[in-house]
Amino acid sequence: MVTGSEQRERLPVATRRDRRAEFVLGALALAVLGLIALMVVTVLIKAWPSFSHNGLDWFGSGGDVDTQLRAMRENTPLPGHSIYYFRAWPMIWGTILTTVPAVLIALVISTLAAIFLTEFAPTPMRLILEPVIRLLAGVPSIVYGLIGILAIAPWINEHLISNARKQSVIQVVQLNGANLTTATVILSIMILPIMVAISTNALAAVPASWREGSAALGVNRWRTIWRVSLRTARPAIAAATVLATARALGEAVMLALVSGGRGFPPNPLDGLTFFFEPVRPLAATIFQESEGLTIGSLAHTLYAIGAVLLVSATLLSFAGWAAQALWDQSLMPAAELASRPAMPIARPARQSTASWPLLDRLCYWLCWATGIGLCLITAAIVLFMLIKGISYLQLSLFLTSPKPSLLQKQSGGFLDPILGTLIIAVIGTVIAAPIGVGIATWVSEYRNPTWFARTVESAIEMMAGVPSVVLAIFSLLIFSQGFLGFLSQHAENGSVTGSSFLTAGAAMSVLALPLIVASTRESLAQLPDRLRESSYALGKTKATTIRRVLLPSIRPGIATGVVLGMGRIIGDTAIITIVLGGALKTESAGGLPILSTLRGVGSTLTSYVFYESPSGEGNSPQKAYAAAFVLLMIVLALNALVTRISSGRPVMRRGIWRARS
């Protein structure tokens, strides 16, 4: 709507308010764009000295990365090299070696599992498995890391690596349970649930008419799935793969626990030993070395690693958009097909496979095997955590503060971490919710100009793909600027620490934002136009319509996004450890009652679990299990809440909502 400037003065009050609303929401969207740009630019600037001193050799190999990092930490340059001397290849190689096989394994398993769930699984099995997989997708990575380092790594160490094998390479590298295989296996289990969830949705969205049409031509179930369903779902599976790759690439905490943490490039020519050699992926390195962020050269190097991750994540996002575009295109006529009434074929009845060709029957049984395997893995994780958690959980753990002591009896409980988790979750959500809803509203309702709206959408999607460890070092950099000192504390030498509940919460809000935006936007898009039109027809302005009609009717959608975001915040470890710092007890700063706590530092459940894990200083597996169990219960509760919110809509509203397919 273009109005001449001469008319602008005489606009009615309501219209002016409308304009203001659009302006404010648009400004929010612009701010997010600015934030992304700021992140890319600051990380690159901070990383520049490392790149400029090493040139393209930064990516090459040469020497031992661990030694190079230690030299920076101790500020004693290696003989004949500058302090910045760094050759990242062993880490890049380690990242590739963990990410690529994990994604490939997860891709095969998730596709088979998704086919099993949509086509072959008996209904009771599906009804149990689907929510559990959604739960597993929300399990914090620290929990996977804990299971890996405490249960799987020792088992691999004892049963798969012989002493002879250890002795044979003892001069070069020490083999133990934390190695390439452990890292890859846990990583693939970690990314599996999200891939299964997306692929299952995509396969379930394949129009029944296509499957029916294929059946009517005398083509059996498996071939129909193979030729028609998978073909249709291919772009969605690709998008899921991209998402999972981004997660695997940015995974820091879990890999820091189970990958061995030794900057060693495993050599495929070593035969079987190759699989048991330790690796040191990029993201895990940032996490492990984060205490050295105050040391100039090390910080520059870590930001350089962060920049590499950021650029890779962005490139992956681009690939994801391409896949998504393909998916939308191929489903456009399908959506039209699906909107028409068809024969109610909900789930096909069981069919004998006796007449199928051998290959088809093999695939069919493979699907079943995968489905049962998935059930077993799921049950194993859930039961393991249940048994460990219940056996180590005591009431006193909830009531006492942690104390830094190596003695089990004296090290206290996790009262402070629970409170810390609560504080962080509240701060993060309070910041992210209004901004997220505002941006989603602008993107969905105003979208003017369209190119800008598309850019904002892409930026939000990119934000969702940024590894949290990169977000953490970026936040620390921003919040340790002098003018933001009021958010945290001043160190003795007058510099700003950048560590506080406020700053960590602000960093967390960036994690939650994409989820809130996506959920709100989706809900707004599903509202029928007649709802808007009926409000306009009563003479209401757009802003009033949004505030009084649209937003109230998508309350469940907003709530879903907020709760999902909260789950993401609660489960994150990297930001807590890096931005909130290593203090176990909540330590206030300043005199004001509430603000002092917020400006102070402390811990959350995730950082507590890490502290009590073998890699942390506490090293008390029992307390780590107990805390991880509590963490899992909180995630489970949030999950149940999401399910309840998104399915238990009031009956009255269901009439207004377009039927969800």
Add this chain to the structure above:
Amino acid sequence: MDPLMPPPVRRIVVDRDPRVVAPRPRGNGVVADGLALAAVRERPSRAPGALVRERMRLESLWLAYGENWVVRDVSLQVRQGEVLALIGASGSGKTTLLRSLNRLTEITTGAARAGQITLDGTDIHALEVNDLRRRVSMVFQQPNPFPMSIFDNVAYALTEDPRSGRRRRRGAEIQHAVSDALRRAGLYEEVAGDLDRSALRLSGGQQQRLCIARALAANPEVLLLDEPCSALDPISTATIEDLIVELRESVAIVIVTHNLQQAFRVADHVAFMHLGELVEYGPAEQVFDNPRERRTRDYVSGAFG
């Protein structure tokens, strides 16, 4: 009568001999466009001496979804060389009956059946289901081409035929079969230039003819059509009706239709179903011009449905 229901638009005249009258072109009778052309086409009469032979036989067939019997005690024959039209109001069980002919009802959970269906004398439940469906193929109400190229769509049934092993996609034999099927479906001229185009980019009428070509490519013995024209415009409908009439020599055709005029134009035999029962079954002339049953007369005269 329900007081809340509006009165019927058409007056019911039952005293006089009811007749379906094809609308005549208005004005001076000059056929102006395809639309009028489609409306005034006469019912094609069968060539004298054409071979008519029974392919399928239904004997006291009962079909149910759960507790609900949707087809009750239906017996009829499907003959090659003829078009059999199933007519009747919504919910009369026509589509369910049609789907039971190639056991597609089995896809729906809770579907039950009593009675017998035979294909060339063999009970269809004794046949392997995918074999049966290759012999008795089906075209649906909504055109449902797969999200592949036109070529791949038509070649689908051929490349997926396990009897001949899965053949290579571009074998000369398959190419020939594909173009032949497209020709029989009357689509070849329109799409010959670009068989690699996505089938989803075709128009609705072309998509439906593609679906017919896809079914024909596997050389089925019986072709089931479930309201194939209900989503199409009159010109595409006319094309497909011509096609049906042409095909009946080589394939036994069963068509479900809501459209009485369409049944009148294409069918040789008509079965009128009401609430799951077969009310009347006989040659089209008899059912339309001289129905034995009063319900049939009401229906074909437009009293309900």
